[in-house]
Amino acid sequence: MKSSHEYTYVSVEEIFGKNCFNEAAMKNFLDPNIYTELRQIQHGDKDMTPQVAEAVASAMKQWALEKGVTHYTHWFQPLTGSTAEKHDSFLTIGKSGKVIMEFSGKELLQGEPDASSFPNGGLRATFEARGYTAWDTSSPAFIKETEGVKTLYIPTAFFSYNGHALDKKVPLLRSVDTLERQTLRVLHALEHKDVRHITVCVGFEQEYFLVDRDYFEKRIDLRLTGRTVFGNLAAKGQELDDHYFGSISDRVTVFMNELNYELWKVGIPSKTQHKEVAPGQFEIAAIYDAANLSIDRNQLLMRILKSVARRHGMKALLHEKPFAGVNGSGKHNNWSIATDDGQNLLSPGDSPQENLLFLLVLTSLVKAVDMYAPLIRASAATAGNEHRLGQNEAPPAIISMYLGEQLSEILEHLVSNTPYKTPSGEILKLGVNALPSLPKDMTDRNRTSPFAFTGNKFEFRMVGSSQSLAGPNTMLNAAVADIFCEVADRLEAAKDKKKEMLEIIREFYRKHRRIVFNGNGYSEDWIREAKHRGLPNLPSTVEALGQLVEPKHVDMLERHCIFTKQELESRLEVYAEIYSKQVNIEAGVMVEMTRRSIVPAVTRYLSELVDDIQSQKSIGFSTQELEKIASLLSFELNETIKAGEALHIALAQALAMSDDTVGQAQFYHDEVLEKMKDLRSHADMLETFTDKQAWPFPGYEELLFRL
Structure with a gap:
C-alpha cells in the first residue's frame, strides 16, 4: 500500500524542477527561435523585445494554467531583508462577459506595487507611493504550493520612479555585471580570448533550529522576536558534542524528507542535511549555482522551511541567536568565479602555468578583502548577528583570511624571492617559469576564520542565518571587481604579461598579507595581534553600518556603478x-x-x-x-x-x-x-x-x- 505522503514514493527524477519554469519547460513551451533569443537575453548578449516578452508570457501562462495556477505575483526583495509579493489573477472579463485568462508581456516585464510602506531611507517621499518591479530574466519563475493552492512567482527587481534601487537584488545584479566585466578584462589581457562570460558562483549552507510548536506558542518572546529574551540552559547543553552529526530523530527525518521534496519541486538542489552543534539545531546545504539564482533559492528555502515545519507541528527558528549559552546559527556563503569554458579561477589547476593565474586571482582577493574589510563586515551587520559573532560558533567581528600553511608558505617565498621546498622535497626557485604544482585540496578547514579558502572557493562564514545573501555578495563582488580593474589596467599596459603577473602577486601579498591569519580566531591573543596589525575591529552593528557611507567606500561603489551615494545613505538610514x-x-x-x-x-x-x-x-x-x-x-x-x-x-x-x-x-x-x-x-x-x-x-x- 502506498504511503499517504506523496514525497515518500515519488522519484527525485520525476519531481525535480516540476514547478520551475526552467530550461526544460521553456524548450517545451517556447518556439525554438524565441527560446534561443531568450537565452541570449539572459546572458546579456541581447536586449529584451516586446515580441519576446509576449511569447514568454503566453508560454509561462499556459505552463502555469496546466498546473492549476490561477494567480501570479512579482516576487521581490525589499530592504526589510525578507521577500514581498502582491498577487494578481490571470482572470479578466471579455466583451461578452465571458471569463478570459490573460497574461501579457507587459504584465510579465513590469509591475507597480504600492511602495509607500517599504523602507527607503529617504530615496522617496512618503506620499510618493509609486515603485516598480521588473522581471529578472536570469532567475526562473516557479510555482509555490500552499495547501494545494498554486501561485506563479516571478522573480523581480524593485526600484523607485526615479530609478533608485529599493531592494537587494538590483545592487547584486550590478555587482555581478561589474565583476564579470573586470574579470573578462583580466582574462583577455592574458590571451584567454575564448572566454565570453563568467559566473559568480555561490553555494549556501543554512543553519536553523527546530522547536515543538506547542512550546513555541507559549513563549511570547519567540513569537514576536524569534529568540528567547529570558531563559537558562538546561542541565545538559552542547558540552558533550553529541548532537553534531548525530542520529536524526524519526520526527525530524520525516520533516527533512518532505522539506527536500518541496525544495526539489521548485528546482532547489538541496544536497546535505545534518544535525549541527547545538541541541535542536540543524543545517541544510544546496549545490552551487550562479550567485543571483542561489540567493533567490535561499530566500525561497527559508520560506519553505517554515511552511514544512509548521505542517509537522514544529517551528523553524532562523534567528542568529535564539538561545543563550548554545551555538547560534549562521549562513555560510561559499564563493568562487567560473568561466564559460569550464575554469574555476579559484582552483589551483594541474600545472604551474595555471597556478600563476590562480595565484593572481588569490592575491587579488587578499588585497580586496584587506582594503574593503570594513565594508564586508558591514554587509553582515544585523541586530541578530551581533549576539552571535565572536562567540564559540561564529567568527569574530575582525575580518581575516585563512589560506592554509602551504599556500601561505608559497606566497611568502614568492615575496622574499627565496627557494621553496615542496612537500616531496624538491627545491624550486620561484620565478616566472618555476612554480610548484599545487594539490587540489591543500588546506584544512578553519571554523574560526571569517573568510577561509577551502580548496577551490572561499567560505564567508560571517553571514547571519536570517540574512539575505544579496548584501554580502554585492559587497564582496564589488571589492574584488575593484582590484581586478587595477590588475587589468596593469596587464593591458604590460609588454611581458607573465613578469607583470608575478610582480602583481608579490606586491599584493607583500602589502596585504596582514589580513591572512591561519590560527585560532577565537583567542584573545588574536584580538591583540589583529590590533597590532592594524586590522579594523567593528563588534557592534551600528559601528559597522557606518562604513557604508565612508568616502572611500562610496567612491568605489559609485565608480563601479553598484550604488549611488544616495542609495548608500538610504541603506545606512534603513538598516540603523x-x-x-x-x-x-x-x-x-x-x-x-x-x-x-x-x-x-x-x-x-x-x-x-x-x-x-x-x-x-x-x-x-x-x-x-x-x-x-x-x-x-x-x-x-x-x-x-x-x-x-x-x-x-x-x-x-x-x-x-x-x-x-x-x-x-x-x-x-x-x-x-x-x-x-x-x-x-x-x-x-x-x-x-x-x-x-x-x-x-x-x-x-x-x-x-x-x-
Missing part, C-alpha cells in the same frame, strides 16, 4: 532604523513578560513558600535553608522589578530620539541593550529558584530536547 526597531521590540517584550508574567508568578510562588516556611516553623521544623531561598527570591524579585522599570524608561528615552536615526541606534546599543542584560540576569536567577510548575514559560529543556 531596523536595528533600533528590533532591539525596541525585544526590550518591549522583556518589559511585558516581566510585568505581566514573571513578577506575578514569582510573587505567588514566594507567597506560597513563605506560608510553607511559617507552617513548618509552627511545628518546630528547621527552615533556615528555605528562608535563604525565600530571601534570595525576594531580593531578585525586587531587582527584577527595578531593572524592568529602568528598561522601560530607557525605551522612552530611545523613542524620543527618532529624529536622529543613527544616534538612536547607538543609544539602543549602548543603553538599552545593557539594561536588557541586567534585567535578564535577575529574571534568569528567579527561574533557577522558582518551582518549575509555577514558572510561566516553557524552559530550555522543553524547547531544545523534545524533538
Whole structure:
C-alpha cells in the first residue's frame, strides 16, 4: 500500500524542477527561435523585445494554467531583508462577459506595487507611493504550493520612479555585471580570448533550529522576536558534542524528507542535511549555482522551511541567536568565479602555468578583502548577528583570511624571492617559469576564520542565518571587481604579461598579507595581534553600518556603478532604523513578560513558600535553608522589578530620539541593550529558584530536547 505522503514514493527524477519554469519547460513551451533569443537575453548578449516578452508570457501562462495556477505575483526583495509579493489573477472579463485568462508581456516585464510602506531611507517621499518591479530574466519563475493552492512567482527587481534601487537584488545584479566585466578584462589581457562570460558562483549552507510548536506558542518572546529574551540552559547543553552529526530523530527525518521534496519541486538542489552543534539545531546545504539564482533559492528555502515545519507541528527558528549559552546559527556563503569554458579561477589547476593565474586571482582577493574589510563586515551587520559573532560558533567581528600553511608558505617565498621546498622535497626557485604544482585540496578547514579558502572557493562564514545573501555578495563582488580593474589596467599596459603577473602577486601579498591569519580566531591573543596589525575591529552593528557611507567606500561603489551615494545613505538610514526597531521590540517584550508574567508568578510562588516556611516553623521544623531561598527570591524579585522599570524608561528615552536615526541606534546599543542584560540576569536567577510548575514559560529543556 502506498504511503499517504506523496514525497515518500515519488522519484527525485520525476519531481525535480516540476514547478520551475526552467530550461526544460521553456524548450517545451517556447518556439525554438524565441527560446534561443531568450537565452541570449539572459546572458546579456541581447536586449529584451516586446515580441519576446509576449511569447514568454503566453508560454509561462499556459505552463502555469496546466498546473492549476490561477494567480501570479512579482516576487521581490525589499530592504526589510525578507521577500514581498502582491498577487494578481490571470482572470479578466471579455466583451461578452465571458471569463478570459490573460497574461501579457507587459504584465510579465513590469509591475507597480504600492511602495509607500517599504523602507527607503529617504530615496522617496512618503506620499510618493509609486515603485516598480521588473522581471529578472536570469532567475526562473516557479510555482509555490500552499495547501494545494498554486501561485506563479516571478522573480523581480524593485526600484523607485526615479530609478533608485529599493531592494537587494538590483545592487547584486550590478555587482555581478561589474565583476564579470573586470574579470573578462583580466582574462583577455592574458590571451584567454575564448572566454565570453563568467559566473559568480555561490553555494549556501543554512543553519536553523527546530522547536515543538506547542512550546513555541507559549513563549511570547519567540513569537514576536524569534529568540528567547529570558531563559537558562538546561542541565545538559552542547558540552558533550553529541548532537553534531548525530542520529536524526524519526520526527525530524520525516520533516527533512518532505522539506527536500518541496525544495526539489521548485528546482532547489538541496544536497546535505545534518544535525549541527547545538541541541535542536540543524543545517541544510544546496549545490552551487550562479550567485543571483542561489540567493533567490535561499530566500525561497527559508520560506519553505517554515511552511514544512509548521505542517509537522514544529517551528523553524532562523534567528542568529535564539538561545543563550548554545551555538547560534549562521549562513555560510561559499564563493568562487567560473568561466564559460569550464575554469574555476579559484582552483589551483594541474600545472604551474595555471597556478600563476590562480595565484593572481588569490592575491587579488587578499588585497580586496584587506582594503574593503570594513565594508564586508558591514554587509553582515544585523541586530541578530551581533549576539552571535565572536562567540564559540561564529567568527569574530575582525575580518581575516585563512589560506592554509602551504599556500601561505608559497606566497611568502614568492615575496622574499627565496627557494621553496615542496612537500616531496624538491627545491624550486620561484620565478616566472618555476612554480610548484599545487594539490587540489591543500588546506584544512578553519571554523574560526571569517573568510577561509577551502580548496577551490572561499567560505564567508560571517553571514547571519536570517540574512539575505544579496548584501554580502554585492559587497564582496564589488571589492574584488575593484582590484581586478587595477590588475587589468596593469596587464593591458604590460609588454611581458607573465613578469607583470608575478610582480602583481608579490606586491599584493607583500602589502596585504596582514589580513591572512591561519590560527585560532577565537583567542584573545588574536584580538591583540589583529590590533597590532592594524586590522579594523567593528563588534557592534551600528559601528559597522557606518562604513557604508565612508568616502572611500562610496567612491568605489559609485565608480563601479553598484550604488549611488544616495542609495548608500538610504541603506545606512534603513538598516540603523531596523536595528533600533528590533532591539525596541525585544526590550518591549522583556518589559511585558516581566510585568505581566514573571513578577506575578514569582510573587505567588514566594507567597506560597513563605506560608510553607511559617507552617513548618509552627511545628518546630528547621527552615533556615528555605528562608535563604525565600530571601534570595525576594531580593531578585525586587531587582527584577527595578531593572524592568529602568528598561522601560530607557525605551522612552530611545523613542524620543527618532529624529536622529543613527544616534538612536547607538543609544539602543549602548543603553538599552545593557539594561536588557541586567534585567535578564535577575529574571534568569528567579527561574533557577522558582518551582518549575509555577514558572510561566516553557524552559530550555522543553524547547531544545523534545524533538
